[in-house]
Amino acid sequence: MLKLLLLSVCLALVGIPLWAARDAHPGRGLKRALVGVVMFNLLYVLLLRVVVPRLG
Amino acid sequence: MLDFFRTVLSRYRITVVGCVALTLLTALLASEAVPELYPVEAQVLMVEPVAVHRLANPFAPVPSSEGELEGIPELLRANERLVAIVKRTGLIDQWDLGRPWPLRLKDRLQAAVLGPMSEKDRLDALVQMVDKRLFVGVEGNKVRIAAMWTTPQLSGALVDNTLGTLLQLRTQREGKTLQDAAEALDRQYEGVRTEMNDRAARMEAALKKPGGWAQVEGDREQLLRDQSRAAELLVASEEKHITSEVFRQSNTLRFMVVRPPVLPREPSGPGRVTRTFSLVLASLLVGLVCAAILGLASGRLLSRGQVSSVLGLEVLSSVRLGPKLRTALPPKLGLALAFMLSMLTGVVIAVSKGTLLFSVLPPLAFVGAWLLWTRPLKWPLLLLLFLTSTLDDPTDRAYFGLWQSPLSPLGKLFFTNVAAFTGFELAILALTFVMVVRRVWLPKHELEQLDPVNGQAPRPLQLALIVSGLTVGVLTLMGVARGGVFREALWQFRDLLMMPLVATLALYAFEFPKDLPKLFTVLISGSLVKALLGTFFMYAIAFPRAEYPPHTTGHNDTMIFVTAVVTALALFWEKPIRRHFWMLVLWMPFIAMALKLNDRRIAYVDIVIALGLIFLLSPMHEMKRKVVRVAVMMAPLLLLYTVAGWSQTKGRLFAPVQKVRSIVAPAVDSEEESSNVERDIENYNLMKSWENNMIIGQGFGHAFTEYVPSNDFRQSAFGHIGHNSVLWLLWIGGIVGFTFVLGYLAVALFFLGRTLRVVKPWRERVALLVALGIISTYLMQAFGDMGTQTIMADFYVGVALAIIGRLATRANVWRVPLPAPAVQEPEAITV
Structure with missing residues (x-):
């Protein structure tokens, strides 16, 4: 579980842009991809600070 | 011609x-x-005279010669020793001997203009020259002394003097250490004897007083203990004296000159x-x-x-x-x-x-x-890609240090430092220079005849690469300004900085889809060469010597083999024709053998993830339907097989299940588990270190703190490079730096996803799927095995970005919205 949490940022870096690529409009899709990656990275910070220490 | x-x-x-x-x-x-210059060499073998030690002192252990030669080269080449050698060999008086006439003429002119050289300056110049031409090296328990000078006699004199200094030095150092130890024990023994005598005198005095027997009882016990201690000290002291004497007497036996200095007749070369x-x-x-x-x-x-x-x-x-x-x-x-x-x-x-x-x-x-x-730049780039796939990386411990392939001299040239940069880095910088000069110097119509200038990549991808390079630069400046060491920073950032350069070169030089056959020929042939070398090493070198190394080639070669597997499978997946089937059958066994012999667990994870992504992104074509049907039918059987084999530790029948278990949930006392524990400790240390600078990071040039000690700390260059490059980059750059350095991957994958939805020719689809496999492998390798710290990854990801950029531009996915999915008309209802 812990490993999966740590790995999640790599999976998000691959998955979010591929998901955003489905958007019909290229500009909007790229914005979604970049915003999605940035938001996930911030969530990752929270996971590392709060959740991971509790998992030991 | x-x-x-x-x-x-x-x-x-x-x-x-x-x-x-x-x-x-x-x-x-x-x-x-x-x-x-005339070279002279001598070799001295150091052995402990075991027989002499045993005869002199049968109960004491024979001192080991391991580690005793450490520091000898530095001691023998210390400045004061070089000055002594220069004086003893009379080099000052023989300055001109063997000196070529142009240099003698230069000396005379210098003396006429600036005045004659002082003795001190001449001595300093000679010491510097001797420092450059005298070599002392230790190989196992052999000391090698070599010197080169303008006459054979002077070369011989330099080697003789250094040899004499070696023998004298050891005698003085080792003999003195043993003598000091013996004397220290003697002093301790004397101290205990004195205390015993004092205690005995006190006991005698106390016995004469009434009631003194109670006090005597305590002193009596202490006296017995002191007696026992004195006996131990006496024995130890005697042993040390004997060892020191044996050492002194047997010094001639300890050093054997296995190769005496011989004066050469011909100069070097x-x-x-x-x-x-x-x-x-x-x-x-x-x-x-x-x-x-x-x-x-x-x-x-x-x-x-x-x-x-x-x-x-x-x-x-x-x-x-x-x-x-x-x-x-x-x-x-x-x-x-x-x-x-x-x-x-x-x-x-x-x-x-x-x-x-x-x-x-x-x-x-x-x-x-x-x-x-x-000539077009794609040719040297293809050559470099082939070399990076086939040459041995000496820093990656290829062939477990047991064999050097015929390609290893070239590998040393390209993978190790040649004047502060590796051969590959120099090549990349040279090609970048040529690219820039061509763009500035040549008129457009001439440039277009050489390189495909137009249609390189969508602007956001180019910008993301520039941002990545600039971020690495900023993190370096920040790290050094915070007290980091630039030399350590260079080791940390060099491959990250090369990535945008290689990607830009690849985008500039290759024209896809036209150059796809050349690219894949290079990738596949490189992987086959590597696979054959690894197999040859195991079966022809290691096994006959009864050596069973756990790995053949290095960590970084996982990228080569995974790319080859993904390419073979993607070809058949997109175009299931007979030719692709036979290609799969012909080259996959070699690659599979190489993967098995190299035995990196992460390679299997990389393959599964790459193939999984390919499966998810592919439309529901005939091949996909077949795979889904087969998977649904085989699922219960696979589940039973996995459950049955999960707890098995022996036998080949359940070997695949055991491999999966070693990755996902290794047994507690297994080697894989101990490796996992070390990595977990390092991840913990990285995360704790990152907490000090979560937003913008520490910058390059520092080591992360070892909050919990780990065996892996030395392997991570004492904290400068983490095995988990993802957490390591997070610590280096904080969340901001991490996002900017790796942001180009997100942009590239975005364009890959869009292009894959639009592009029809199977060759281009295969190329995009392979690019996806390369990027996912890069990220997995970064997570598990220092994947960002290899120039090979830079080349592979660079060509992957070139494939994505060129095909995306060709398909115009940045300018044009995706076509809406075709809507099926409902069937008319007839009554």
Whole structure:
């Protein structure tokens, strides 16, 4: 579980842009991809600070 | 081409003869200024005389010679020892002996202008020279001493003196240590004896008093303990004295001069015959190249080949060059280049003492530079990609240190430092220089004939690469400003900085889909060469020696094998024809064998993730439907097999399940679990270190803190490079730096996703799927095994980005919205 949490940022870096690529409009899709990656990275910070220490 | 050389040699024969003569003359003159050096070598073997120790003291352990030779080279080459050697060998008085006459002339001129050199300056100069020409090395329990000087006698004297110093030094150092230890034990023994005597006197006095027997009882017990301690100290002290005496007596036995210094008759370097041959060959080659320079510089079409390729006419007469031949130079410049090349070659021949490889290097380097300038950049890039896939990386412990493949000398040249940069980095910088100069210098129509300038990549991808490079630069400045060491930072950031450079080069040089067959030929052939070398090593080298190394090639080679597997499967997935099936059958066994022998668990994870992504992103075509059907049917059987094999530890039947378990949930006492524990500790240390600078990070040039000790700390260059490059990059750059450094991957994957939805030809789809596999493998390798710290990853990801960028531009996915999915008309209801 812990490993999966740590790995999640790599999976998000691959998955979010591929998901955003489905958007019909290229500009909007790229914005979604970049915003999605940035938001996930911030969530990752929270996971590392709060959740991971509790998992030991 | 023959026609061209025949014409230019005939037309410029006088100048060619002049160039050849100039090369010969320069080589002869320059060789006069380069002193001949005579090498002398001695080897000393250090052994502990076990028999002497056992006879002298049967109960004491024989001292081990391991580790005793550490520090010997530094001790023998310390400044005060070099000064002593210079004085003892009389080098100051023999300064001029063997010195070439041009250098003696230079000394006289210097003395006339600046005054004679003082004794101290001469001594300092000689000490510096001896420092450069005296070599002391330790190989196992052998000490190798070598020196090179202008006369054999002086070289021999330098080696003899150093040998004598070695023997004396060891005697003094080791003998003194043993003697000191013996004396320390003697002092302790005396101290205990004195205390015992005092205690005995106190006991005697107490017994004479009434009630003194109670006090005596406590002292009696302490006295017995002191007696026992005194006996131990006495024995230890005697042993040390005996060992010291044995050492002193047996010093001659301890050192065996296995290779005494022998005065050479010939100077170092190739023999006379080789030198003459190199001189003649290099001069002739220079003549040939000078003729070519003059021919190209003339601005004329000189051969049938040139005329027929440019004008499509037979040669009737010479004509003025049109604007198409881009190598035209002013004739005087051509002549000047020819003469400079001649003189440079002459100097190199002299300095290298006629070594064949170095002698022909200047004209060959000139030809190489001309080819680099006049040919498309994709060729040197493809060559570098092939080399990175096939050469051994000495820093990655290829073949477990048991064997050096025939490619290892080239591997050392390309993977290790040559003047602060590795060979690959120098090549990348040179190609980047050529790319920039071409773009600035050449007119557009000439540039387009060389490289596919247009349609490189969508602007956001180019910007993301620039941002990544700039972020690495900013993190370096920040880290050094915060007290980081630039030298350590260089090790940390170099591969991250090379990535945007290689990607930009690949985007510039390759034209996809036209260059796809060339690219995949290089990737597949590179993987086959690597696989064959690994298999040969195991079966022909390791197993016959009863060695069973856990891995064959290095960590980084996982990328090569995974790419080959993904390519083979993607070809059949997108175009299931017979040809692709037989390609799969023919080359997959080699790759599978190489993967098995290299046995990196992460490789299997990389393959599964890459294939999983390919499966998810593919439309529901015939092959996908078949795979889904088979998977649904086999699922219960696979589940039973996995459950049955989960707890099995022996036997080959459940080996695949055991491999999966070793990755996902290794057994507690297994080697995989202990490796996982070490990595978990390192991840913890990285995360704790990151907490100090979560937003913008620490910057390059520092080591993360070892909050919990781990065995892996040394492997991570004492905290400078983490095995988990993802967490390591998070610590280096904080969340901001991490996002900017790796942001180009997100942008590239976005364009890949879009292009895959639009592009139809199967070759382009396969290329995109392989690019996806490369990027996912890069991220997995980064997470598990220092994946960002290898130049090979830079090349592979660079070409992946080039595939994505070029195909995305060609499909116009940045400018044009995706077509709406086709809507099926509902069937008309008939009554």
